[in-house]
Amino acid sequence: MGNYSTNEFRSGLKVMLDGDPCSILDNEFVKPGKGQAFNRVKLRNLKTGRVLEKTFKSGESIEAADVMDSEMQYLYEDGDFWYFMEPNTFEQHQATETAVGDARLWLSEQDVCVVTLYNGSPLSVTPPNHVELEIVETDPGLRGDTAQGGNKPAKLVTGATVKVPLFLNEGEVVKVDTRTGEYQGRVKD
Amino acid sequence: MHARAELFALLRRFFAERSVLEVDPPLLAKTSVTDPYIESVKAQMGGESSYLQTSPEFFMKRMLASGLGDIYCLAKAFRDAEQGARHNPEFTLLEWYRVGWDEFQLMQEIETLIATVFNKFHQSAINTERLSYHDCFVQALQLDPHSASLESLQAMAVSQGYAKWSNETRANCLDLLFSEIIEPKLPSGLVTVYDYPACQSALAQTYTDKHGRQVSRRFEVFLNCVELANGYFELTDAQQQRQRFTADINYRSQANKPVMEIDAKLDQAMRAGLPSSSGVALGVDRLLMQLCGLNSIEEVLAFPWSRC
Numbered sequence: 084m085g086n087y088s089t090n091e092f093r094s095g096l097k098v099m100l101d102g103d104p105c106s107i108l109d110n111e112f113v114k115p116g117k118g119q120a121f122n123r124v125k126l127r128n129l130k131t132g133r134v135l136e137k138t139f140k141s142g143e144s145i146e147a148a149d150v151m152d153s154e155m156q157y158l159y160e161d162g163d164f165w166y167f168m169e170p171n172t173f174e175q176h177q178a179t180e181t182a183v184g185d186a187r188l189w190l191s192e193q194d195v196c197v198v199t200l201y202n203g204s205p206l207s208v209t210p211p212n213h214v215e216l217e218i219v220e221t222d223p224g225l226r227g228d229t230a231q232g233g234n235k236p237a238k239l240v241t242g243a244t245v246k247v248p249l250f251l252n253e254g255e256v257v258k259v260d261t262r263t264g265e266y267q268g269r270v271k272d
Numbered sequence: 273m274h275a276r277a278e279l280f281a282l283l284r285r286f287f288a289e290r291s292v293l294e295v296d297p298p299l300l301a302k303t304s305v306t307d308p309y310i311e312s313v314k315a316q317m318g319g320e321s322s323y324l325q326t327s328p329e330f331f332m333k334r335m336l337a338s339g340l341g342d343i344y345c346l347a348k349a350f351r352d353a354e355q356g357a358r359h360n361p362e363f364t365l366l367e368w369y370r371v372g373w374d375e376f377q378l379m380q381e382i383e384t385l386i387a388t389v390f391n392k393f394h395q396s397a398i399n400t401e402r403l404s405y406h407d408c409f410v411q412a413l414q415l416d417p418h419s420a421s422l423e424s425l426q427a428m429a430v431s432q433g434y435a436k437w438s439n440e441t442r443a444n445c446l447d448l449l450f451s452e453i454i455e456p457k458l459p460s461g462l463v464t465v466y467d468y469p470a471c472q473s474a475l476a477q478t479y480t481d482k483h484g485r486q487v488s489r490r491f492e493v494f495l496n497c498v499e500l501a502n503g504y505f506e507l508t509d510a511q512q513q514r515q516r517f518t519a520d521i522n523y524r525s526q527a528n529k530p531v532m533e534i535d536a537k538l539d540q541a542m543r544a545g546l547p548s549s550s551g552v553a554l555g556v557d558r559l560l561m562q563l564c565g566l567n568s569i570e571e572v573l574a575f576p577w578s579r580c
Contacts, residue, residue: 090353111356111357112354112355112356112357112358112359113356113451114309114354114356114359115447115450115451115499116492116499116502117307117309117310117472117474117502118309118443118444118447118451118472119309119443119444119447119448120309120354121448121451123452138433138434138448138452139436140436141353143436
């Protein structure tokens with residue numbers, strides 16, 4: 084991979100920092116009137132998710148990271164790994180539990196996710212923004228209580244627990260926003 | 273755009289009331305500054321290289337030497353590759369000179385100017401403070417910027433998380449610490465920082481202060497933690513000025529930067545005699561940003577560089 088100079092920095096650029104792949108979130112050009120210019124850069128470490136700030140001298144170069152986002156279909160998990168397939172090449176990738184992270188709480192087989200590859204292997208998995216999942220465990224529904232606010236926890240088929248309105252029952256399907264973990268609505272067959 | 277026009281009118285009225293003459297020096301010239309960290313935009317003129325001016329300073333000093341008296345200039349300036357939230361390569365600079373004044377008299381005038389326009393825009397007074405460069409460093413970092421060794425400045429930069437700054441020059445370490453640690457914590461309102469370190473004198477006179485430290489008679493003005501203006505009690509010694517330009521040129525050639533020559537006409541004017549004076553340059557776009565409560569210079573420009 085090549086190098087990027089500070090004047091090529093922009094948000095979304097993937098670079099290597101202290102041996103870890105990072106994504107640039109923000110790049111601020113700073114220059115005291117008479118002095119040396121520098122770039123104050125905010126980066127997310129793609130391995131740990133941590134956000135850090137670094138100051139580079141303008142004109143300095145850093146190594147590019149071999150990081151690529153691609154859409155893949157989730158196939159199955161075997162207890163150790165989660166398997167994803169590239170829809171065009173049918174190439175399969177196995178992702179570790181660390182790489183899958185919280186995404187495992189939302190994944191159903193055949194869902195299309197964004198898998199971030201680092202040096203060819205999955206680094207992180209982003210589930211679809213919205214998923215539809217069945218309730219497998221919740222307190223019995225209260226019929227007629229559709230107008231009142233109030234909610235209760237419900238366990239979904241994938242293992243995630245979300246807050247749902249009181250009238251919902253086990254076996255019903257709900258739509259959830261995976262970015263916030265919030266209930267969005269009931270899905271009727 | 274209306275706020276900009278109003279500000280220009282206020283600035284011109286301010287100087288008219290004080291009998292400071294508006295001048296209109298060239299933007300394109302055969303030479304430009306030798307500053308180590310200011311790059312001039314190069315242009316072609318009849319097959320010959322020329323430069324868009326990074327400030328009207330050299331022309332204005334030639335006017336001062338010719339005996340024109342107090343002068344100001346409200347015009348564009350250009351600096352190559354300076355682009356960001358507070359930088360646009362083409363920007364508006366207000367620069368003025370007061371003959372016979374020292375830097376403290378000029379500090380008083382720029383404080384009055386900013387307070388006046390602030391009052392017109394907000395119908396309220398602005399908090400105004402003065403701090404010496406030394407006190408800023410002692411308060412924030414318990415470090416004397418004038419007497420601290422280069423090694424201790426480098427160590428301080430590294431300990432503040434800038435690992436790669438262990439080989440930087442004295443001026444760069446001080447700039448980094450000032451911009452990163454001190455500037456964000458300056459009091460809000462209008463803050464004038466004076467008595468800069470001797471290594472950051474540029475075109476200012478230096479003197480030995482009462483503690484025996486070499487200090488530069490330079491000041492900077494910050495409005496709500498944003499650098500707004502830079503002023504000097506001007507160096508009038510032509511020989512010393514030539515030495516500083518030569519040091520800049522040597523630095524530039526070592527750093528593989530474009531070679532700049534000494535402006536011979538400025539040198540000639542200074543040898544003929546620059547009257548004792550103080551001068552300051554103020555970034556008008558940044559002032560407008562602050563007056564309008566905006567965070568990006570693009571918001572005060574009709575056509576920022578990204579849309580030119």
